[in-house]
Amino acid sequence: MIRQSAAQMAAALSEGSTTSVELTQAHLDQIAAVDNNVKAFLHVDAEGALAQAKSVDAQRKSGEKLSPLAGIPLALKDVLAQRGVPTTAGSKILQGWRPPYDSTVVTKLKDAGLVILGKTNMDEFAMGSSTENSGYGPTFNPWDLTRTPGGSSGGSAAAVSAFQAPLAVGSDTGGSIRQPAALTGIVGVRPTYGAVSRFGLIAYSSSLDQAGPFGRTVLDTALLHEVMAGHDPKDATSINAPVPAVVAAAKSGDVKGMKIGVIKQLQGEGYQKGVQARFDESLQVLASLGAEIVEVDCPNFEYALAAYYLIAPSECSSNLARFDAMRYGLRTGDIDGASAEAVMSATRDAGFGREVKRRIILGTYALSSGYYDAYYGSAQKIRTLIIQDYAKAFTQADVLVSPTAPTTAYKIGEKVDDPMAMYLGDVATIPVNLAGICGMSLPAGLADEDNLPVGFQIMAPAMQDQRLYQAGAALEAALLSQWGAPILSKAPALAGSK
């Protein structure tokens, strides 16, 4: 049952062939069986999940009209506030904090009857690409437990990949949904900036952060996307416009006559051979389905990584200032006679990890008077140039494509001491965040050299998220018929897995 798609589970629920309680329990059992090895979850809320499942079952029994995903279990990235449930953003500084309020995403999930199984592991404050920066230890890739699942939403991706949940919520500031989706062989979407409310999403970089869905199929991802998205008056940057018809697009995948632009700068040198090969094959599949493949030039993408590593740290240096031991979270050094300043300092020293400190220091420096124009100011200009590159490219193509990540999943510890190597892994995903547009990663097969999943990235203009699903669903269907079975069926079985 747990290996089905969310859409299949939803059908079974509405037919009455299973209940949400059964489904929830099955996933809790799978978590109990495999999470000792995968470590996708920071907190499993069995009690809360079963209570919600029971309530949805009762509603269904009484004939209430339920939303399509009512009763389906889901894993929630620990970056989203959930009332009464420990929420840490992967940081020691928030250990034990239980929010007194729900994030808007959580409210929407609850209202739609989704069952939140628990909170998933992540790089601390979403800063990282491997989930190794979590204050609570890394998550392991279900395809190979010696490798990382990517990050920062590595816990959510791993949970879906290991059948601990059919769906998960992540957040994507520089690729943190798409890259782990690629590395674990699932689908992940970063919606248009402003499409999903950030209220209750613990901020890393406010102008880049966006929550989004994970699923094992394009349709499942669309179903969750539709639940999460929508205008929220509590988020000033939320877009007040109808949610794009992503579910309809996922159901009618078609690329006939669609112009698909291959970004010259995001392929070739620096990309693993097997990654490039699967990407090229997918392009041929799309062409065979009637798409017109064109090459587009985005010359300023070369500076995207540099701009990102000025803007995101700058914003985070300010966003993370609130963690000061005064109102919630960790407090250390509060000994007799210690000043408030000393307590703040000791707490921040003890509570933040190395990468978080590195980015706070970077950002503090970049915003300093005398350096602001050269660093933050220049980065904003590059951001504008990247937006212009995309705008031009979208006059030549309906969607743009690239490999999601330059490599397949790497070994735990491999890049921990080389931040630049780690940062380069986001080279293909970061431009989407800088421009505020939307992007999807879906499985394109396994790399020949290591038999690990490769992600195919599709990008569309702001609030044209349905194009991702329209193209993604077409490619997914064609690849599935080539492979004969979902890609996850090729993953080695996890010990104890149901």
Place this chain on the structure above:
Amino acid sequence: MALPTYEEVIAKWDPVLGLEVHVELNTHSKMFCSCATEFGAEPNTQTCPVCLALPGALPVVNEKAIESTILIGLALNCKIAPYSRFARKNYFYPDMPKNFQISQYDEPICFDGYVDVEIETEEGPKQFRIEIERVHMEEDTGKSLHVGGATGRIHGADYSLLDYNRAGIPLVEIVTKIVPGTGKYAPEVAKAYVAELRDILRGLKVSDVKMEQGSLRCDANVSLKPIGSDVLGTRSETKNVNSLRSVERAIRGEMIRHAELLNEGKKVKQETRHFQEDTGLTRSGRSKEQAEDYRYFPDPDLVPVTPAAAWIEELRATLPERPSLRRKRIKEEWNVPDKEMEAMINADVLDIVETTVLLGADPTKARTWWLGEISRIANDQNVAVADLSITPAHVAELVALVAAGELTDKLARQVVEGVIAGEGKPSEVVAKRGIKVVNDDGALMAAIEKVCAEQAETAEKVRGGHLPAAGALIGAVMKETKGQADAARVRELLLGHLGQA
């Protein structure tokens, strides 16, 4: 060396001012969340995830606060920016939940305005133009109470209590350009400017403007330069100036303090100083010699403020008359003596009196009622005049009844009591209480005869031509008729009765 006198200071030095006024807006909710803003609530009862800066919470701009700020800008003759942004001012302090303050930095919403103020001088009234650099929006911080330690400040305190009710209250900061050329009048000009601002803001109804509650706070920058010099001196910034009188005292005190240092060849330190209400002196605060780096940058959680030109014009059309001009006009139109004018302003009854006049009452009568009997009752009940249940329409009706001879002034006072006691409008009180002027000459004559018989000696004096003695008899008749008689008619009848008509 003794402190120089003020006269010695101004003989040698020319003061330059700069005034920053913070105004708490009276919006129902905070600047970036929907928490209440009531003054004096229990600590930390008016807070939410947003103003406590809980992880994940986001600010959303209060539209009403933007409207109020634009109104202030327009009233101060400012230009309104079609595009402005909020910035984050980053610094750590326990009473600031986010450890950054959302403010406006290089893109204020209003800029380049002015206010003209007038002060009385020995040479007659003198006008000064105070130029406004900018008017911008920001949020207030919480309040810290430092317990233990000698100074009440964070250093040396045993512990501190934090109240976040004030955190996020909308603040508007009004910053002047440097104000040169005020010479010896600098303290008075500054006071007049803050008073004018207070009146303008009160007229706009955008703030309580209560300096004692901190809803209007003034920081005064003062520097001295030698008379005739173009080179600005080093300034000090005095904070916590919480009354109009203190503005004047603080500036005067700082001028003397600076002059003393400069006369001795010492340097004025660029620093923040705290005004001491009890001594009128300032105390050194934090040094500003090394400018703090606030790492301002545009707040990515908020979108730019882009008021439509049509909306700005709509707001402009609603601007009330400038309070100082209005006072001038009223004083002339109604021919009000200075003292009375001041009394009306101090009693805050100008609006009420004007409305009463607009409803047809004679200005002098209207003013007398509101400042006299009604203010007295308000005082007795320890409430504001405006909080009594008597309205301008009631007073206008009352004045009309007196003018028509249906009430005497004395009876009218009973009617006022009745109205305030909730017995209805004046005509209803008259009917209910059966108050009416005695116009029946027969009844009056009976009373006059009775009084003349009782006070035969006095009556004889009047009969003999000693008219001042009639007063006692009239008084007795009025008493006899319980004040319901028209005193003029009583006098007429009495004098006739005693052969003096």
